[in-house]
Amino acid sequence: MSYIIDRRLNGKNKSTVNRQRFLRRYQKHIKEAVTGAVNKRSITDMERGEQISIPTRSTHEPIITHGPGGKQHRVFPGNKEFQAGDLLDKPESGGGGGGSGKASNQGDGEDEFSFYISKEEFLNYLFDDLALPNMIKKNLSQSKEFKTRRAGFVSEGTPNNLSVVKSLRNAHARRIGMTVGKRRKLKELNAALTALDPQPEDSREEVISLRLQIEEIEKKLKTVPFLDDLDLRYRSQVKVPMPSSKAVMFCVMDVSGSMTQDIKDIAKRFYILLYLFLQKSYEHIELVFIRHHTSAKEVDEQEFFYSRETGGTIVSSALKMMQDIIAERYNSDEWNIYAAQASDGDNWDDDSPQCAELLSQQLLPQVQYFAYIEITPNQHQALWESYTGLLKQYPHHFAMSQIRTAADIYPVFRELFAKERYQEAV
Amino acid sequence: MTDTHQVQERHYLSTGSDWTFELLETYDREIARIAALYKLDTYPNQIEIITAEQMMDAYSSVGMPIGYNHWSYGKQFLQTQKNYQRGQMGLAYEIVINSNPCIAYLMEENSMPMQALVIAHACYGHNSFFKGNYLFRTWTDAGSIIDYLLFAKNYVRQCEERYGQEEVEQILDACHALQNFGVDRYRRPKPISAAEERARLEERENILQQQINDLWRTLPASPKEASQKKGRRKFPEEPQENILYFLEKNAPLLAPWQRELIRIVRKISQYFYPQRQTQVMNEGWATFWHYTLLNHLYDDGLVTDGFMMEFLSSHSNVVFQPGYDASYYNGINPYALGFNMFRDIKRICEEPTDEDRDWFPDIAGSDWLETLHFAMRNFKDESFIQQFLSPKLMREFHLFSIYDDDEKNQYEVEAIHNEAGYRRLREMLARQYDLSVREPNIQITHVEIEDDRSLTLRHTMQNDTPLSSDVHEVMKHLHLLWGFDIHLETFKGERLIKRQSCPDTRVS
Numbered sequence: 006m007s008y009i010i011d012r013r014l015n016g017k018n019k020s021t022v023n024r025q026r027f028l029r030r031y032q033k034h035i036k037e038a039v040t041g042a043v044n045k046r047s048i049t050d051m052e053r054g055e056q057i058s059i060p061t062r063s064t065h066e067p068i069i070t071h072g073p074g075g076k077q078h079r080v081f082p083g084n085k086e087f088q089a090g091d092l093l094d095k096p097e098s099g100g101g102g103g104g105s106g107k108a109s110n111q112g113d114g115e116d117e118f119s120f121y122i123s124k125e126e127f128l129n130y131l132f133d134d135l136a137l138p139n140m141i142k143k144n145l146s147q148s149k150e151f152k153t154r155r156a157g158f159v160s161e162g163t164p165n166n167l168s169v170v171k172s173l174r175n176a177h178a179r180r181i182g183m184t185v186g187k188r189r190k191l192k193e194l195n196a197a198l199t200a201l202d203p204q205p206e207d208s209r210e211e212v213i214s215l216r217l218q219i220e221e222i223e224k225k226l227k228t229v230p231f232l233d234d235l236d237l238r239y240r241s242q243v244k245v246p247m248p249s250s251k252a253v254m255f256c257v258m259d260v261s262g263s264m265t266q267d268i269k270d271i272a273k274r275f276y277i278l279l280y281l282f283l284q285k286s287y288e289h290i291e292l293v294f295i296r297h298h299t300s301a302k303e304v305d306e307q308e309f310f311y312s313r314e315t316g317g318t319i320v321s322s323a324l325k326m327m328q329d330i331i332a333e334r335y336n337s338d339e340w341n342i343y344a345a346q347a348s349d350g351d352n353w354d355d356d357s358p359q360c361a362e363l364l365s366q367q368l369l370p371q372v373q374y375f376a377y378i379e380i381t382p383n384q385h386q387a388l389w390e391s392y393t394g395l396l397k398q399y400p401h402h403f404a405m406s407q408i409r410t411a412a413d414i415y416p417v418f419r420e421l422f423a424k425e426r427y428q429e430a431v
Numbered sequence: 432m433t434d435t436h437q438v439q440e441r442h443y444l445s446t447g448s449d450w451t452f453e454l455l456e457t458y459d460r461e462i463a464r465i466a467a468l469y470k471l472d473t474y475p476n477q478i479e480i481i482t483a484e485q486m487m488d489a490y491s492s493v494g495m496p497i498g499y500n501h502w503s504y505g506k507q508f509l510q511t512q513k514n515y516q517r518g519q520m521g522l523a524y525e526i527v528i529n530s531n532p533c534i535a536y537l538m539e540e541n542s543m544p545m546q547a548l549v550i551a552h553a554c555y556g557h558n559s560f561f562k563g564n565y566l567f568r569t570w571t572d573a574g575s576i577i578d579y580l581l582f583a584k585n586y587v588r589q590c591e592e593r594y595g596q597e598e599v600e601q602i603l604d605a606c607h608a609l610q611n612f613g614v615d616r617y618r619r620p621k622p623i624s625a626a627e628e629r630a631r632l633e634e635r636e637n638i639l640q641q642q643i644n645d646l647w648r649t650l651p652a653s654p655k656e657a658s659q660k661k662g663r664r665k666f667p668e669e670p671q672e673n674i675l676y677f678l679e680k681n682a683p684l685l686a687p688w689q690r691e692l693i694r695i696v697r698k699i700s701q702y703f704y705p706q707r708q709t710q711v712m713n714e715g716w717a718t719f720w721h722y723t724l725l726n727h728l729y730d731d732g733l734v735t736d737g738f739m740m741e742f743l744s745s746h747s748n749v750v751f752q753p754g755y756d757a758s759y760y761n762g763i764n765p766y767a768l769g770f771n772m773f774r775d776i777k778r779i780c781e782e783p784t785d786e787d788r789d790w791f792p793d794i795a796g797s798d799w800l801e802t803l804h805f806a807m808r809n810f811k812d813e814s815f816i817q818q819f820l821s822p823k824l825m826r827e828f829h830l831f832s833i834y835d836d837d838e839k840n841q842y843e844v845e846a847i848h849n850e851a852g853y854r855r856l857r858e859m860l861a862r863q864y865d866l867s868v869r870e871p872n873i874q875i876t877h878v879e880i881e882d883d884r885s886l887t888l889r890h891t892m893q894n895d896t897p898l899s900s901d902v903h904e905v906m907k908h909l910h911l912l913w914g915f916d917i918h919l920e921t922f923k924g925e926r927l928i929k930r931q932s933c934p935d936t937r938v939s
Contacts, residue, residue: 007459007476007554008532009452012485013539019488020508026600027505066503067608067904069871074837075896078845080860082763083754084831089852091844093833120509 028122034059035122039130055127058117153242162239176236183229191222252287252373253335254280255344257323261298262315263351268380271411272347273310275378278418279345287341293330297323303330318351320388324363331371342372350379350386357391364392369399377405378417441732448542448741455480455537458547459554465727466555469800471720473558474573475532478550486538487511489526496534497580499587499695501603527553529561529706531573544741547734551724556717563808564712566705576702583695590688602689605908606675606696611870613675613697614704647683647880670874670889674909675700677875683884684914693912708811708866715769716807722746722770752828763860768828772815775824776803786822812864820860822853832859837895871898873919885916892923906933 028035038057087093122130158171194215203212256276258269283290294309295301298316301323327344335342352360369375379389385407395403406417444461445454459478466473481489491508492498528534535553537546561567591599606613671677678685679693706713725742728734752767753760779787780799788795794802806819831847832855846852846859862868877887886909890898902919910917910933921929 007456007463007478009455009459009478010480011452012479012481012536015481015485019485020491020505022500023491023502023505024508025505026500026502026596027509030502030600064506065901066604067901067908068611069609069873069902069905070899071869071871071896072899075892076837076894077835077896078832078859078862079835080763080830080832080856080863081755082752082828082830083756083760084829084847085754085756087831087844087847089844089847089849092841093844095835095840095842118506118510120513 028126031059031064034063036130039127042127053127054121054123056119056121058119061118064118152245154245156241156243158238159241160238162241166239166242168238168240171238172232172236175238176232179233179236180229180231184226187222187226191219191226194219194222251289251291251339252283252341252343253291253293254283255293255295255327255330255342256309257295257297257327257344257346258309259298259318259320259323259348259351260296260312260314261318261351263318263349268347268349269310271380271408271414272378274411274414275347275408275418276345278414279343279376283343291335293327295323295326295330297326301326318348318353319356320346320348320352321356321359321363324360324368328363328367331368337371343374343376344368344372345376345378347378347380348388349381350383350388352386352388354387357387360388361391361395364403365395365398369395369402372402375403377403378408379405380408382409441735443735444728444733445543446735446737448544448737450541450543450546454543455546455550458543459550461728461731461733462547462551462555462724465724465731466551466559466720468727469720469723470804471555471559472562473533473555474530474562476554476558477532477534478554479534479536480539481536482539483515486526486536487515489536495580496528496577497584499584499603500591501607502600503607525549525553527557528576529557529567529571529573529702530576533558533561533573534577542741544734544738545745547725547728547738548721548742548745552717552721555724556720557713559720560709560713560716560807563804564705564709564811565809566709566811570705571702579698583699586691586695590692594688599692601911602692603696605911606693608905608908609674609678609912610696610700612873613673613693613700615673615676615701647884666878666880667875670876672872672874673697674873674875674888678909678912681878682913685912689912705811708813708864711765711769711772711812711864712807712810712815713769714766715771715773718746718750718766718770719773719803754829771824771827772819773803773806775821776806776819779821784823790821791819813861813866816864817857817861820857822848825853825856830856830860832856868893871896883916884914885918886913887918887920890919890921892921892928895923897921903931903933906931910934 035057038059039055042055158168198212198215198219201207201209201212201215203209203216207213254276258264258272260269280290280292292306294304294306296304296309296314297318297320298314299319299322303326304312323346331337331342364375377392379385389405389407392403392405396405406420408414408417444457455478459476487508489496490511491504498504525538526536533554535549535558537549541549561571561573567573587599587603667677667681675693675697679690679697682690685693725734725739729739750764750767750770752764776794777799779791779795780797780802783791783795806815810818825848829848832845832852834843834845836843846855848856872891872893874889874891875886876889879885879887898921906917906919917933919931919933920927921931
């Protein structure tokens with residue numbers, strides 16, 4: 006006796022829980038792998054999953070087995086030329102060889118257990134524990150903006166929303182429905198009249214009666230309205246609160262002669278991270294690239310990262326330009342403004358206090374967050390000193406940090422946007 | 432093909448390659464009819480159609496339909512998923528569970544001939560093996576396993592809720608490391624029953640704890656008694672090889688729920704114990720029967736030539752044995768060895784040669800079906816090979832045996848498939864399937880009850896084979912469960928050659 010059961014519709018993700026437990030257990034390894042991947046990937050390349058490799062040693066489940074060695078007898082199939090008593094040299098490598106006996110499935114533990122995590126998981130690991138400061142300021146609950154969205158058709162509305170096509174289609178259908186009986190009758194009467202072969206001045210009684218009836222019906226048909234109130238349909242529009250989902254990110258970078266391509270690359274990675282992080286939080290993000298030496302210039306991404314410039318450094322020029330652009334294009338009620346400034350710390354001595362002043366008076370009140378990273382293996386310079394004062398004044402809007410090598414980027418990024426800071430800000 | 436059957440007029444059950452539920456029923460009915468002719472006695476079948484994804488899930492939980500949650504199953508799943516998506520492996524056509532009713536999974540992707548193959552293989556081959564083989568009859572209880580697994584899953588979940596996921600995971604990790612040392616080899620365990628387990632759970636917790644308290648009582652009961660026991664109290668009185676059982680009953684510091692977790696791992700391990708010892712026989716038996724049953728279907732004129740072509744092509748893949756020097760050689764294929772041995776037994780019964788009469792006087796010329804059933808019921812891999820592997824088959828497989836002594840730099844070919852080598856070869860192959868040779872011999876010999884409560888295990892070396900380096904990790908797990916020092920002494924014969932301890936891995 007057999008029962009046949011269709012289980013295909015049962016859940017297929019029975020292993021989900023176990024998979025998550027595995028990921029949780031190897032969180033540390035996965036995070037390391039993700040960090041490594043971020044350092045290697047390019048800016049356009051963040052939106053995909055990642056292959057994670059964990060040394061087999063770590064995921065190995067130990068059990069008691071025999072190790073290699075000892076005196077073993079093993080039976081193999083497929084003998085071609087051996088005779089009893091033949092002696093065969095063991096492979097050079099010693100223990101590792103020896104055919105595929107019991108010992109062979111215990112490698113040196115150097116190979117890797119690898120698997121894929123999805124794009125979402127990748128980014129989640131990347132942004133784990135992070136939250137942007139002051140995000141709460143413009144979150145959904147305080148949203149002042151609405152947008153209208155289509156929501157089908159309704160029978161009441163304002164003329165500007167009238168849907169002509171829909172209304173006429175309704176009218177047409179109604180007319181057909183209301184006149185179908187009368188038209189059938191008219192057809193019959195006409196046929197009867199034709200059968201009598203009437204003359205224009207025919208005075209036969211049947212003809213006159215038929216003509217009267219036809220006239221009557223035609224009159225009635227004409228009274229069916231072409232368009233009635235019933236037919237009208239209006240496009241429905243509903244207002245939905247719109248999250249303040251727009252952010253603008255200012256990338257400000259020193260491109261003076263002292264900035265080498267290496268330093269720029271480090272800066273670039275920092276911007277990538279910031280961009281991706283914003284992308285996760287906002288629907289729409291605009292990027293503004295401002296580079297400067299002694300004067301500032303708004304450029305595109307390519308030029309920003311890869312064109313070469315020489316000359317001195319006046320940081321305030323870039324900050325002034327940023328201020329102008331905000332005033333012109335990015336109203337801070339509407340936009341969440343983030344800025345990241347990268348520099349090697351060089352600045353004209355006289356300019357540094359001016360920068361601090363600009364930031365504290367003009368920029369910081371308007372922006373969500375301003376991060377300054379100084380990429381230099383050396384001692385801090387004038388700019389750093391001037392900015393230090395701002396830290397106290399705007400602890401929740403301003404952060405600064407020093408990056409020495411590419412490997413520092415991620416820790417610094419995390420530090421800048423650490424959760425604690427966020428909580429303080431709330 | 433069974434040539435005793437005349438090819439009859441043909442009324443095909445189906446001609447296309449697509450299956451439907453009606454067709455599955457028809458095929459199952461026909462196969463059952465034929466299986467009865469061959470006296471295959473089975474549990475009722477529960478055939479479940481599943482998708483490839485579900486098959487991957489089933490894979491990752493050692494084939495069980497229900498399992499408690501554990502990260503290692505997640506690891507298994509990731510591995511399976513990766514290999515499958517990269518096309519490195521196909522999924523098995525079926526998974527069959529030793530339960531009553533016997534649950535078999537069929538993948539929806541399979542064509543009709545494949546489904547028929549799987550039904551014959553799993554639902555009548557494996558199923559009758561589960562019901563008939565003495566190991567399964569002795570050690571497992573097909574009727575209650577599903578209930579028990581459900582009980583285990585719920586119990587583990589409750590523990591996680593009460594004591595935290597990590598606490599539970601720690602205990603399970605430790606138990607998994609020792610699971611091969613959690614089986615009774617000589618005593619038939621009581622049948623497991625979920626209902627009883629639940630009912631006795633509380634009772635057992637109390638009693639267990641009392642017994643342990645008694646063992647670890649530190650106050651002497653009375654001066655008289657104490658003086659009697661002054662002579663060293665030996666505990667355990669006999670060496671214990673079921674390490675998990677010993678821990679469950681005697682570990683001093685475990686809470687009742689932790690003991691219950693040990694018990695769960697132990698019971699499940701016990702359930703798989705027969706499967707580990709009958710791989711060649713079990714697969715061979717099932718393969719022999721899918722081959723015989725489907726050929727019978729063909730001889731009855733019920734399936735088309737195309738059906739047979741597809742069936743034979745996958746059948747020959749299953750029973751292919753590459754030579755030791757092939758790049759894809761992966762040990763002796765249990766399907767190939769088992770299938771050919773059962774076929775060979777049939778041949779010896781039906782058309783014995785002089786050699787066969789010489790080697791197998793008892794079965795040469797006997798009724799083949801009786802003999803086959805006898806072999807299936809009363810042996811495990813080791814004894815099956817020792818008893819039934821014929822010289823003819825050794826020649827066909829071109830078997831040879833290598834002696835590998837780690838103190839010499841050359842292998843020695845000690846026996847090949849010739850008159851001088853047959854017996855030695857057969858013995859060596861049989862030993863290869865002997866669990867007591869395959870797994871290290873480790874027993875608990877002593878507990879220092881009145882001193883530091885340390886636990887001493889004795890590893891008796893076989894063929895001078897050392898333990899793998901994993902043993903350090905396993906000892907840590909053991910230490911977690913026992914709670915006090917662990918010593919592992921390795922003996923070569925009667926000579927102590929190595930002593931390792933945990934914690935403090937001084938090697939002396």
